Each structure stands twice: as C-alpha cells, then as structure tokens.
Amino acid sequence: QVHLVESGGGVVQPGGSLRLSCATSGIIFSRSTMAWYRQAPGKKREVVSLLFRGGGTSYPDSVRGRFTISRDNAKNTIYLQMNSLKPEDTAVYFCKATQDSTDFWGQGTQVIISS
Numbered sequence: 278q279v280h281l282v283e284s285g286g287g288v289v290q291p292g293g294s295l296r297l298s299c300a301t302s303g304i305i306f307s308r309s310t311m312a313w314y315r316q317a318p319g320k321k322r323e324v325v326s327l328l329f330r331g332g333g334t335s336y337p338d339s340v341r342g343r344f345t346i347s348r349d350n351a352k353n354t355i356y357l358q359m360n361s362l363k364p365e366d367t368a369v370y371f372c373k374a375t376q377d378s379t380d381f382w383g384q385g386t387q388v389i390i391s392s
Contacts, residue, residue, distance in 0.1 A: 279303035279381045281372045286386030293362050293390075299355040299372030299383055306330070306348055309376040313346060313357045315368035315388075322371070326357060340366075362390045 281304070285297040297313070304311075310329050316322040326346035327335040334346055345358040355372060367390045372383040 279374065279376070281374060281381055281383035283370065283372050283383045283386040286370060286388045288389045288391060289362055290392050291362060291364060291390055294358070294360045295362065295388060297357040297359070297370055297372075297386060297388075299357075301353045301355065301372075301374065304353065304374045304376055304381070306350055306353075309374050311346070311348065311355045312373045312375070313344075313355075314371045314373055315366075316371070316385075317365075317368040320368075325370075328355065359388075362388075364390045366390050 280302045282300045283297060285295060289295055307330055312324055313326045314322050314324050325340050326344055328346045328348060336344060343361045347356045369385040369387050371385045374381045
C-alpha cells in the first residue's frame with residue numbers, strides 16, 4: 278500500500294527558506310517519477326519540481342534557481358528545498374509519485390510567505 282506524507286510547511290518571511298519533506302511507503306524510486314505541486318487559493322494545481330527515475334530534474338521558470346528537489350533512498354523520502362521565498366509562493370504543497378502509470382498524492386502541507 279502506498280502512502281505519501283508531507284511535512285515541513287509553515288509561515289516564513291519573504292526571502293526566507295523552508296525544506297519540505299515527503300515520507301513515502303510502497304514507492305520504489307527507481308520505478309517512479311516524483312514531483313512537488315502547489316495550489317494557491319483560487320488557482321489550479323501546478324507542478325513546481327520533477328525528479329525522474331534516472332535522477333534528472335525539471336523546474337518551471339517561476340521557481341528555477343530557488344527550489345531544489347532531492348531524494349534520500351535510505352529514508353524513502355523526497356525533499357523540496359525552497360530558498361528566496363516570495364509571497365506568491367504561498368500555497369498548499371503536495372507530493373506526487375507516479376509509479377507504473379498510477380498517480381499517488383499526499384495530503385499536502387501549507388506554506389505561507391508573509392511579513
């Protein structure tokens with residue numbers, strides 16, 4: 278059975294940093310594409326980072342150079358390091374795993390960027 282549990286959200290001032298974690302069970306990283314998405318109030322859910330099975334990554338322009346996705350195979354955990362945070366980064370952040378063409382989602386963690 279697959280479970281994804283995000284943590285690490287909170288309230289941060291503009292310019293600050295946060296590291297989100299996604300603890301997984303039932304996911305085999307070598308068979309999965311991992312991703313972080315976010316959804317701001319009234320907006321569509323959007324992808325903010327991708328980590329492919331081979332280790333390659335991809336980011337949209339809005340976060341490239343500020344966000345970094347990584348994984349710890351020993352801990353079965355995915356991370357999203359977020360630096361130079363902006364008010365427009367405020368959203369609920371979700372972890373997603375795509376394994377054998379099936380998507381699995383976590384419950385999300387709230388990130389608020391405010392002074």
